[in-house]
Amino acid sequence: FYFQVLLCCFCNDIALSTGRRRRRQQERTVWVRPWIVRRVEFGLYDRLMVELRNEDDKAFTNFMRMPPAMFDEIVGRLTPRLTRRTTNWREPLSPGLKVALTLRHLASGAKYQDMQYTWRVPHNTISKVQMTLPTTEAGWRHLADEWYRKWNFPHTIGAVDGKHVACKAPPNSGSEFYNYKGFFSIILLGVVSSDYKFIWADVSGNGSSSDAHIYNHSDLRAGLENGDLLGWPHPDPLPNDTQDVPYFLLGDDAFSLRTHMMKPYGAKNLTREERIFNYRLSRARRVVENAFGILANRFQVLLTTMSHHTENVRLIVKACILLHNVMRTRNLEDTQNVRAPNRASKDGKKQRNLIKQWINSPAGSVPWQDRMVDHP
Incomplete structure (x- = not known):
């Protein structure tokens, strides 16, 4: 509807x-x-x-x-x-x-x-011319099962990233829509499933904002932090393991590490286990970047500098996302109360280390991961 x-x-x-x-x-x-x-x-x-x-x-x-x-x-x-x-x-x-x-x-x-x-x-x-999140634990777990089956990363609900959509600067907007890449834009922040469909998107951001800023002020983040999302699955063990681990999104360095948001290790002099973890996570997170590419390649209005009013630009982006999801579903594609940040970050690091150990153990390793780290 x-x-x-x-x-x-x-x-x-x-x-x-x-x-x-x-x-x-x-x-x-x-x-x-x-x-x-x-x-x-x-x-x-x-x-x-x-x-x-x-x-x-x-x-x-x-x-x-x-x-x-x-x-x-x-x-x-x-x-x-x-x-x-x-x-x-x-x-x-x-x-x-x-x-x-x-x-x-x-x-x-x-x-x-x-x-x-x-x-x-x-x-x-x-010129005159929503996605739906799951509401049951079974629905969320199905998304995570597909991530593990297709991309070998456990307990993943979705991958999140942002994309700048170029537009003309609205009158009297100053630098509000001017982004760090050097053009005016609105921002599409999206969460995608393992098969490149958008399960959540926010197009309210202006070009001068960051992905993390938009996410931090979103209902999705508030729901994850406060446990309000309907049916969000309870922690359970990783495959072939015994210790309970929460379910989470995959992000890049722009996002804060939390138990509900996993990101790569960012320090220099990474250990071999950390490099393997980063490779496995980045391989899965790349799905959201590919989804943006598929979306823009099909609807090439997203590759232009749109001259529409900014609210119509946002409307166009939403329409493109929904049409994209319809076609993905029909198999037509070839391919805000928050916990204390210090504690949340500490829990996220602990969880990331646990997943790293699982990835490098017989329970979670895959045959090709060492080869990919040695010869990327």
Whole structure:
């Protein structure tokens, strides 16, 4: 339901970004331009997409980033919300055309001014156009079981990282959106599962913030610290071991080490066991970086500098994530009260050392880990 509402908002409101700007109304010399009237005869939706659907499913999938059946399903779900009444002034855009315009914009990153000519839809009309966490212990444990099965790292619920999505600087925003990489952006902070799906995301951050700052002020972190997340599994032993260990997320050096957040050893002169631990953790955590790559490669609007209003940029990112999850689910992808920080960090170090020992023991080692450390 949340997916339908979000995509409907984007389809119906992909002009509000320009419509929000106050303009003086001017008399229209032409209500509908003749070349726009011939949309059905020559526009991409009624011509090319019909040809691709009938003749080349693979090309249709590449064009829309999904096969015809999934496109039809999404249009069917959104039609009640996207349907507009016909007036004496003009024929409304069909729900299918709205969805197609939205998906193509997300997939290509093409600007509205460029799309208007091939789709034969005015650019100011084009521009108008949640993930769910588990709630049971069995649901959380299933995520952890998949991490261990696919990436050989136990008790992992998800991997967390941040991605900057470039956008134009909002008026009078100063350096609020300017990031350390040298451009303006909003931040997508995501937690992904072992199969590259997003199980949680936050797009509220502005470019000047850090991943850790956004995470530290999130409901997810508060829920982990306070034990409020529904169904979060109780500690139990690592595979083939006897000592109870909490379940956790995997992060990089930007995050604080806690029992619910494992990160690599950062000191120099690491022991061999610590190097092996770092390799095993980084191998698993790399999934979140790959998920960002898959997301941006499919929806290449995320690779551009978006000129939308920042709230629409956040909306676009959410829509891309939800579409990404739908396609991953359908197997269409090839590949704030907090405990005292000193105590929490100490417990995290103790837990990391325990997992390190397990990774280097007969119970948790894998045959190739020594070779990978010797010859990375």
